Structures are given as structure tokens and as C-alpha cells.
Amino acid sequence: MEQVLLLNTTFEPIAVVSWKKAVTLVFLQKVEVLGVYDREVKSISRSVRLPAVIRLLHFVRNGKRGVKFSRRNVFIRDDFTCQYCGKKFEAKHLTCDHLIPRSRGGLTEWTNIVTSCIRCNLRKGDKLPEEREMLPRRKPYWPTDYQLLRLGSDVKVLPEIWRDYLF
Numbered sequence: 001m002e003q004v005l006l007l008n009t010t011f012e013p014i015a016v017v018s019w020k021k022a023v024t025l026v027f028l029q030k031v032e033v034l035g036v037y038d039r040e041v042k043s044i045s046r047s048v049r050l051p052a053v054i055r056l057l058h059f060v061r062n063g064k065r066g067v068k069f070s071r072r073n074v075f076i077r078d079d080f081t082c083q084y085c086g087k088k089f090e091a092k093h094l095t096c097d098h099l100i101p102r103s104r105g106g107l108t109e110w111t112n113i114v115t116s117c118i119r120c121n122l123r124k125g126d127k128l129p130e131e132r133e134m135l136p137r138r139k140p141y142w143p144t145d146y147q148l149l150r151l152g153s154d155v156k157v158l159p160e161i162w163r164d165y166l167f
Contacts, residue, residue, distance in 0.1 A: 002037050005162045007055040013149055013166060014060065022051045031056055035161040052161045067143055069110060071096055076151050077143045078115035083136035085120050095121045099129055099136065110142035 004022035006015040017025075023041060025031040026048070035053040042048075067073060074096050081088045083097075097116035100106030103126055114136045116124070129135050143151075158166065 002039070002050055002052065002159070004051050005053045005159075005165060006031070007034070007053065007165060009056055009059045011055065011165060012145075014056075014145055016149060019050055022054050023048065025054060026051060029057070034165075037159075037161075052159055053165055067110075067145055067148055069108070073143070073148060074110075074113055075115050076148055077110075077141075078138070079151065081115060081137075082117040082120050083114040083138060083140075084116055084124065084134045086137055087117060089117055093117060097121050097124060099140065101126045101128070104128070111140050114138075114140050 002019050003016045004019055005013060006017050006022070008014050019041070022031070026033060031054040033051045033053070034055055035051070036049040037052045039050045040047050041050055072091065075091055075094055079088070080091065080094065082094070095116050095118055096113050097120075098106040098108065099112050099114060102108070106112050120134065124132050124134050
């Protein structure tokens, strides 16, 4: 079934939720429906058009840098691609590599971590990328909520009705 774009009160995209979650939020009067799909969901007593875009009625603080640092989010940011060899892998074959190793004072933060395949991570070891001539293909960055939403969504083709809220 369809996914639903969830917006903050400021019309900022904050998540993609299941249609079930969206319908629940509608019935709890926590959101307003801004757009609907052609399909309906039916219960014993009523029929409702499936929401496509919903907006929270009360502001949810996302924080300026609200993207949670996690291994999975690093992989999403880097598109499950090793930043050294450029090959794409499943998550189970990837690691997070510190550009500046922790043994040299490197921190575990967005701008010091890249996705690496196991082989490249072992090859780089406890060295700086320059010492192994293994520079990452892209400079690591702190992604926004919107970037992770776009990169990590299971939605492969964006519904036309979402476009006004995403671009």
C-alpha cells in the first residue's frame, strides 16, 4: 500500500509513514490531510480516501541538527557505497570508518565517519586516508532530515502529489 508524506506544522518534510499510521493520526486529530490518493480504505462503518500528504497540527521540534547519528544513517547518507572503492554493498558487509582514527583523537561524528566495506576498512587500518592513499570519494557531511528522508525512503518513485512539498 501507499506511503504517506508527513510534514511538520511549518510544511517541512519530517518522515514517510505507512498509510495505517497516517489514518490513525487523522482519526486522533493530530494531523490535517493536505492531499489524498485515489484509493479508499474502508471499515465497517465508514470509508476514507487514503491520505498522501499530512501535516502535524502541533509543532514537533526537530532541532537544527536533528538527524540522529547512527550506523544505518551513515550508510543511508553514503548510499550504502564504500567511500574508498566505490562499490555498493548490503549493510551487513559495511562498516563505519573514522577518517581520523580514534587512536589519533578522531571523534565519532558525521564529519569524521564514512561508509567503508570491510576489505577497505582493514586495508586503511589505523592510518589517515592520506597515509594509505585512500581518500574518500565524497567529503562526509551532516545530513539534514530532508536529505535522509529522500535517501532512505522505501519510496522509489515519488508520488506526484508530494512534489509541491519536497521541492
